[in-house]
Amino acid sequence: MESNVRDIIIMGTGPAGYTSAIYMGRANLKPLVIEGFQPGGQLMITTEIENFPGFPEGIRGPELMAKMREQAAKFGTEFVGGSVTEVDLSRSPFCLTLEDGQEFLTHALIVATGANAKWLGIDSESRYRGKGVSACATCDGFFFRDCKVFVVGGGDTAMEEALYLTKFASHVTLVHRREEFRSSKIMSLRTRKNPKISMMLNEVVDEILGDGQKVTGIRLKNVLTGELTEHPCDGVFLAIGHAPNSGLFKDQLDLDDYGYIKTKKSSTETNVPGVFACGDVQDFTYRQAVTAVGTGCMAAVDAERFLETIR
Template sequence: MEGDVRDIVIIGTGPAGYTAAIYTGRANLKPLVIDGYQPGGQLMITSEIENFPGFPEGIQGPELMQRMRDQATKFNAEFKFGSVTEADLSRRPFSLTLEDGSEILTRALIIATGANAKWLGIESEDRYRGRGVSACATCDGFFFRDSTVFVIGGGDTAMEEALYLTKFASRVVLVHRREEFRASKIMSLRASKNPKIDTMLNVVVDEILGDGQKVTGIRLKNVKTGELEEHACDGVFMAIGHAPNAKMFEGQLDIDDYGYILTKKSSTETSVQGVFACGDVQDFIYRQAVTAVGTGCMAAVDAERYLETIR
């Protein structure tokens, strides 16, 4: 049985998972990386990335992820397609069950399962994703200089996105389905004082309009009267929250009220020794590719040091 136990398994293949694979591979730990439902993570649906260091001309999201995968493979990382459906962290070595029913045992575990932006679920939203529809102002705001954009949401995230977008857009419209925003007073006040930000309350998105290539407008529905109204715009930003992919670890790891895995200060170690978390599954503040890369490196180093203590 001892020969069947891996030193390190990494769950997830976004920037954090790939970076952890590169570092653990270079440390000769022969990491096994479980691809997950979306190999490459959220950047696989991101068109052009202009703020990742080292690519002044920009790079396509899928190309960046393929380069990271190739680099991890160069250092003997092994990839296994599929998803983990169950994890048992109460035993050592840790046990992971894959969707095909197979079991993997590992002495150390790095969780890099990411978080998914919440979407409205309408067909036009998916059709224009990456072509005017976005869920990340920090990632895509630059492309909307002197434009009109709509931000959907009523919490602090929506306010932050709207305020950030005013650096580029000429007009930002905050859309919320309720009578009042649920954001904190200070964030609501900042947004209300910004001359570039307008608000529309008691309305929901009925349809995102476009010419087949890009967003050209939005159709809103009044929740009280049912009235439909179309508005011209260049972009629509979803700011209705993120859902970290950590459900299988509930009851086994310390997780906050929003579902993010909690890690110790200045570390990626979770509440279970030998289990580490990196990237968006534990980062609810920054959610950037470059910060995911940083925590992926940290998790690899933390895991390597942990394994040295149990040999």
């Protein structure tokens, strides 16, 4: 293999990316990890993780990511800051271009770029982002001490955000567009039992209200009756899902209708030989830290086997 070409490059530093790096490092393949715009991934904005094996007392997301990064570095992983702005998978070796113009060539690529929070897409949401509108309770909850806040969403993420915000806010209202929540039973039970949380079902956000400087309220629309109601509040937190970070691979890798990278059954192989996908950019169904770790391991094993075939 050419000396100026990497054996393996890993895009992304969440649980999947770090796990791939650990395995590739232990295989003495000197992996290069491109960290992306949010090193550590979504767990960097997660408070207590209670369901990750090996931590019976729980562990904070940033702490877990720091440990994974340290372990990857121990086995010879090299880290490069910044984000990839262009990927060329039509050539061999593959070429990756960073935002600062650096180019890297690699024989194999593991895509572990994760997913990002979704937004409502209304003008007032953009207008008041950072002024009362947030998609991260752990980042901004401290600023809403003794305030009334709304959380929009119906899954586990929404429940976690609402529960976390009760540490600071005087009251939290959960807004969901359906009659039933999509969250797990244990998270729904915890939320319903919390006296500082109330729920408004069959409602969607029509508008976020403010005085030009900060959020002052929220206008909801009942999906059954069409009735509009306004409610005073100090903050609105969005927890309505995530979108995979797969835009760079459009028209190069096969994606599903939601933008997740398609992989072969019981494998992390994509439609391009030598390119493997793992973690939340590939996993539409589970989207858990522990499953990301599992697919990160799979991607490393698949990539190592691929490299053996081209030596």
